[in-house]
Amino acid sequence: MKPEEYQRQTPEGGTPIVSDHPVYLRDPVLDATVRMVVELAAQVWVDRERLLTIESLLDELGVVTREAIEHYHPSAARQTAMKAERDRFVNDVFKELRRIDPIA
Amino acid sequence: MSTTTAVPETLPPVAQRSDASYLDFVEGFRAFLLGPGADFEKRLNRAASAEAERRGQPLANIEEIKPFFESLPLTALRDRLVRTQQEMKWHKVAQSFGMKREELLAELSAYDSRGPGKLELDPSFERAPYANVHFHLQPGGYHKDELGGFHYHYGTKVFFRGENDRDGVQSKLVSISPLPADGKVTRILDMACSVGQSTTAWKQRCPDAEVIGIDHSESMLRVAHRRAVMHGVDVTFSQRFAEDTRYPDGHFDMVFAFILFHELPVRIIGEVVREAARVLRPGGVFTIYDFATSKTMSPYQLYHRYFDARHNGEPYSQDFCDYDLTGALEAAGFDVRTTPPGGGSGGAGTTQGWFATRRSAS
Numbered sequence: 001m002k003p004e005e006y007q008r009q010t011p012e013g014g015t016p017i018v019s020d021h022p023v024y025l026r027d028p029v030l031d032a033t034v035r036m037v038v039e040l041a042a043q044v045w046v047d048r049e050r051l052l053t054i055e056s057l058l059d060e061l062g063v064v065t066r067e068a069i070e071h072y073h074p075s076a077a078r079q080t081a082m083k084a085e086r087d088r089f090v091n092d093v094f095k096e097l098r099r100i101d102p103i104a
Numbered sequence: 105m106s107t108t109t110a111v112p113e114t115l116p117p118v119a120q121r122s123d124a125s126y127l128d129f130v131e132g133f134r135a136f137l138l139g140p141g142a143d144f145e146k147r148l149n150r151a152a153s154a155e156a157e158r159r160g161q162p163l164a165n166i167e168e169i170k171p172f173f174e175s176l177p178l179t180a181l182r183d184r185l186v187r188t189q190q191e192m193k194w195h196k197v198a199q200s201f202g203m204k205r206e207e208l209l210a211e212l213s214a215y216d217s218r219g220p221g222k223l224e225l226d227p228s229f230e231r232a233p234y235a236n237v238h239f240h241l242q243p244g245g246y247h248k249d250e251l252g253g254f255h256y257h258y259g260t261k262v263f264f265r266g267e268n269d270r271d272g273v274q275s276k277l278v279s280i281s282p283l284p285a286d287g288k289v290t291r292i293l294d295m296a297c298s299v300g301q302s303t304t305a306w307k308q309r310c311p312d313a314e315v316i317g318i319d320h321s322e323s324m325l326r327v328a329h330r331r332a333v334m335h336g337v338d339v340t341f342s343q344r345f346a347e348d349t350r351y352p353d354g355h356f357d358m359v360f361a362f363i364l365f366h367e368l369p370v371r372i373i374g375e376v377v378r379e380a381a382r383v384l385r386p387g388g389v390f391t392i393y394d395f396a397t398s399k400t401m402s403p404y405q406l407y408h409r410y411f412d413a414r415h416n417g418e419p420y421s422q423d424f425c426d427y428d429l430t431g432a433l434e435a436a437g438f439d440v441r442t443t444p445p446g447g448g449s450g451g452a453g454t455t456q457g458w459f460a461t462r463r464s465a466s
Contacts, residue, residue, distance in 0.1 A: 005244060012234035012369040014419035015410065022415060024184040034184050042129045042192065049125035070121050086132045090141070094133070097142045097185075102151040102178045 041093045045086065052082065114331040115257050116208060118200035130193045131262045137185055144182050145404045148173060152403035166398075166406050166422075173407045187415055190241050197258045198243050201251050208251055215330035220338035223329040225322055229343050234369050235320055241417045246298075246321040253327025257299045277362060278305035281391045282459050284357055289313045293356045293383065295346040295376070296320075296364040300328025304337040306360065313357070318344040347375035354385040363455075365429065366395045366421040373424065374432060381436040386464035390438060396445035396456040398425040405454070433460045 006020045025031050053072050057064045074082060118124050136142055155172055156162045163169045173179045201208060216223055231247065238245045242259060246252055264273055283289055289310045294303040297317030307315040317339060319325050325341045332339050344350060346364060359380045365373055380390045398406060413422040433440045438460035445454040 005248065006238060008236070009238055009245070010233040010236040011419040012371070013423070014369060015413035015422045017237075017413075017417060017419050018415050022187065024180045024187065026180075031184055034181070035188050038133070038185065038188050038192070041133075042126050045129040046122045046125045049128070050122065053121070072121075083132070086128060087136070087141075090129070090132045090136045094136060094142065097144075097181070100178050100181070102147050102176050103154060 041090075044093075045089055048089065049082070049086075052085070114334045115261065116201075116204070116211075116254060118197070118258065119203040120200070123196055123200035126196050127193065127258070127262055130189055130196070134189050134193075134262065137182070137189060142182070144178070145402075148176070148179065148182075148404045148407070149402050151176065163403055166410050169403045169407050170410060173403075179407075183411060183415065186411070190416060193259060193262050194241055194243055194255070197255050198249075198251075201254050201258070205251060208254060212250075212326045212330060215333050216326060218333050220336060221329065221332050222340050223325060224340065224342040225325065226343045229320070229322075231320065232345065232372075234372060237367075237419060238417045239367055245417075246319075246324055250323050252321060252323035253299050253325075256324065257327060257331075274301040274362065275305045275308075277393050277457075278302055278309055278360070281358075281360065281457075282389060283310075284387050284389050284461070286387055288387075289357045291356045292316070292358040292360065293318065293349065293351070295349075295359060295361040295380070296367075297328060297341065298324045300325075300332055300339070300341060302360060302362050303328065303339050303341070304332050304335055306358070307337050307339050310358075315339045317341045318346065318349060320345055347372050347379050349379055349383055351383045353382055354388075355383050357385060357388045359384055359388070359390045361390070361392045361394070363394055365392065366418065366424040368424070369420050370423050370427060373427060373429070377429075377432045377436045380460075381438065381462060384462040386462050388462045390433070390458075390460040390462070392429070392458040392460070393455055394429075394458075395421060395425050396454045397429075398422075400445045400454070400456075401425070429458060433458065437463050439463055 003020065009017065011017065023031050025034065050069065053069055053074075054064050056074065056078065057068055057072060061068070118127065137144070140146075152163055152169065152172065163172060235247070236245065240259065240263070242252070242255055243249065244252055246256065249255065290313055292306045292310060292313050292315045294300075294306060294315065294317040297303045297319050298321075300317050303315055303317030307313070317325075317328060319328070319341070320343065322343060325343055329341045332341070346361070361376070361380075365376070368376065384390060395409070398409065401409065409422055409425055412418045413420075430440050430442060441459045443457040443459075445456045
């Protein structure tokens, strides 16, 4: 989808929608920095998930191939454990948000 | 990733494992931002209470809440993060399915004419300008990308925090929806059915009924039909507008609309209500699940609703939450029962149900 498609929307009334790249912080550099931090966190999680998958395969099969990693289907119990690990990861990275006093 | 359930997997996998784990991160990050993890809701509501105390009167409406919240650095950071996770989701979904574009389009073509059930597309269908919106920031909205149905299905899996890939949300709502008092259910209409999860849930609940799902989006309907065929469920998907279904008067016993109304301009909301009244027989039930009315919202929820409208591609949602849907239904000839707000809508808002029974003409 071409970026200019966003500008071609035709809502009928309602709340006006923002432009394609809104700025929320004091300047666009801060916005970009925050976006990069979140993107980096996502990429770290991608690597960690892959590492955990490799460890599971080694435990279960004793051998790892690229194809086995790609098609690995964890058990329901393993999936639940992975979700918990993901939530711990997100909490560890972003817990600072809880420490900001809204009216400081 | 598979689970032990026997329900067939209809949501295609993304192109590579790293894309699935990226989207899994977004799902967890979204839950953290909008839930107790980041704890924005409780803290910003406390800030609003403190401000109300300072002013000696509550922040009465969004016009007062918005400038106050926007003056807080924490809100700006929250808004940046909420917008970012939504952009990340759609970027990755579109990028990953884009890598499989030809494969997925060929699969849709293979299912289009397969049964059970059927797919009715209208080659002369004229789109409504009001629907040309990138709802929830989905690139191309509901109809401009041929893979839009797949994008939506995966996107809502993330939106509903993983509860949607096995149709859990729709199945639950259908299971608790009231049937007509006389128990007669011959035909059911699922308005704006998107990828057809509630449509098939209705057929499974009422197997002897004819069940039809309508939507304006061809890409949604094709994915809906493919999904129903994979489930072996005999339903019809047809390209029609909810405000102009072209079905006969009194044709249906049940009409169902799940999270449709907040994506319609107020003008069209009225038309859809009147159309539902027209196609329902007396005693038939119009069941609606959608965003809760703003009268029940906390300052944070009111702010989030405004933010969602302006910054998350939901231009009609704020007007809908301020709209008197119950009054419109009563004026169109329904007796209305509502449920208290509850349950998440995937964001800070809550949803509620309207169960509207068509009065007889007398």
